[in-house]
Structures are given as C-alpha cells and as structure tokens.
Amino acid sequence: MAGVGNLENEALKRKERLKALRQRKKQKESGDSENAEEDTLEKEKLPKPIFRSYKPxxxxLREGALPRIKPLSVSENVKDQLESSKTEHHIDEVDLTNLAPRKPDWDLKRDVTKKLEKLERRTQRAIAELIRERLKASREDFASVINAGTAMRTQEDDED
Incomplete structure (x- = not known):
C-alpha cells in the first residue's frame, strides 16, 4: 500500500510543476517586469563556459578561457630514474645448462652414462688384447713395436 501513496505524492508534485510552468508561460506572454528580473537571475545562475582548447x-567569451599552461619539466624525474637504473647488478656465473632448454632424451642419456663407462673400459681392454695377439702372431719384438709407436707419435706431433 505504501507504493500507492508514493504514486499519489509523485502525481501531486507533477501537477505543481505543471502549474508553475503555465504561470511562467503566462508571465512571458504578458511581459511583466518581474519576469525580466527572474530571467536575469537565471542567467546569472548558469555556469560560465570554460574553454580549455578552444580560442573564443x-x-x-574570452574571459572564460583558461590561461595557457606550460608543461612541467620532467628532465629531473628522468635523471633520477636513470641514476637509479645505473645501480650495478652483480650477476655471478650464469649456468647455461639451467637456462637452455633440455632435450627430450636428457634423462635417458644420464641413466646410460654409467653403463657406457663400464663398456668403454671393456672395449679398451679388448683392443689391448687384440694388439697383443697381433704382436704374437707376427712374432716381432714387443720393444721394437713400442719404439715404432712412439716414433709415429712424435712424427704426428711434428706434423701438427
């Protein structure tokens, strides 16, 4: 029920505003001096326009224009920022393995390295044994072969 009372109040306010508008219209038509005074008061109440970028x-209208302002000097702020950015940042050694992306099979290689080390030792032993067998087969003196091997190494070193 409160809504109905509220609607009635709104209707009464609207009627009063309409009456006031009718009276103003009649006064304008009659040209009363009171009406002229009200018009001047209304004009004075209106805000004056402020021109920021427009030159009237x-x-x-020029009285309402704002004076030109100069932009603020930002050189000091820029200098301060440059000085603060000049602080020395000491970076210790950068480990490239942490920065570089890893290949998809890196974990497999890590697991296989131990087994490969064992195989490498066995391979070296097998190669040494094959060399010994060849030496026995050719019946050459072991010392002469070693001397020949060292002579070849010195020649290779001289060539490099």
Missing part, C-alpha cells in the same frame, strides 16, 4: 572569438 568574442570578448565576452
């Missing part, structure tokens, strides 16, 4: 042509 008439003298009356």
């Amino acid at each position: 042509q008439s003298e009356e």
Whole structure:
C-alpha cells in the first residue's frame, strides 16, 4: 500500500510543476517586469563556459578561457630514474645448462652414462688384447713395436 501513496505524492508534485510552468508561460506572454528580473537571475545562475582548447572569438567569451599552461619539466624525474637504473647488478656465473632448454632424451642419456663407462673400459681392454695377439702372431719384438709407436707419435706431433 505504501507504493500507492508514493504514486499519489509523485502525481501531486507533477501537477505543481505543471502549474508553475503555465504561470511562467503566462508571465512571458504578458511581459511583466518581474519576469525580466527572474530571467536575469537565471542567467546569472548558469555556469560560465570554460574553454580549455578552444580560442573564443568574442570578448565576452574570452574571459572564460583558461590561461595557457606550460608543461612541467620532467628532465629531473628522468635523471633520477636513470641514476637509479645505473645501480650495478652483480650477476655471478650464469649456468647455461639451467637456462637452455633440455632435450627430450636428457634423462635417458644420464641413466646410460654409467653403463657406457663400464663398456668403454671393456672395449679398451679388448683392443689391448687384440694388439697383443697381433704382436704374437707376427712374432716381432714387443720393444721394437713400442719404439715404432712412439716414433709415429712424435712424427704426428711434428706434423701438427
């Protein structure tokens, strides 16, 4: 029920505003001096326009224009920022393995390295044994072969 009372109040306010508008219209038509005073009061109440980027042509409007302002000097702020950015950042050694992306099979290689070390030792032993067998087969003196091997190494070193 409160809504109905509220609607009635709104209707009464609207009627009063309409009456006030009718009276103003009649006063304008009759040209009363009271009406002229009200118009001047209304004009004075209106805010004056403020021109920020527009340069008005008439003298009356130029009074409302804002004065030109100069931009602030930011050179000091920039200098401060540059000085603060010059602080030395000491970076210790950068480990490239942490930065570089890893290949998909890196974990497999890590697991296989131990087994490969054992195989490498066995391979070296097998190669040494094959060399010994060849030496026995050719019945050459072991010492002469070693001397020949060292002579070949010295020649290779001289060539490099």
